[in-house]
Amino acid sequence: MATVNTNVSESVYQIKQWKGVNEAQEGEASLEMGEAAVMRNFKVTAGGALQKRGGSVNVAGLLNSYTVEVDEDNPQVLFTENGSSTLILTMYPGVSANDMGVLELTGTPVTVIEDNADDYEGYYYKHSNGNVYRFEGVARSRV
16 A cells, blocks of 8 residues: 655545535635535535536537538638649548537548649648638639
């Protein structure tokens, strides 16, 4: 059996009844047994006991399935280059949402360059900002 010695004096108390959050005036720090100055991630049961709140998995699980929708009304230009393109992007044929509602790229990744960009319209790209975009092609302008 191992023993860990510290110079911190700690005591464990059993709280028999929850008295709530004491939002005392600034500078007043007298809490009774069963009071808290701040409360996060707990709920109070009907009997007055504390219980941990369900985490984001439980909350996100309330929605049985997620549908990914593309905002087609607001296209965005992600990259602009002058002259020949040197941009190389990794794209995926599909996108789905996991149990938490987070977008995940699916399928076999492909490497997209200027020469083959037209073959991969409709594929998905995850930008360095964390957002996922559907590739609608390369706009070329002649000057």
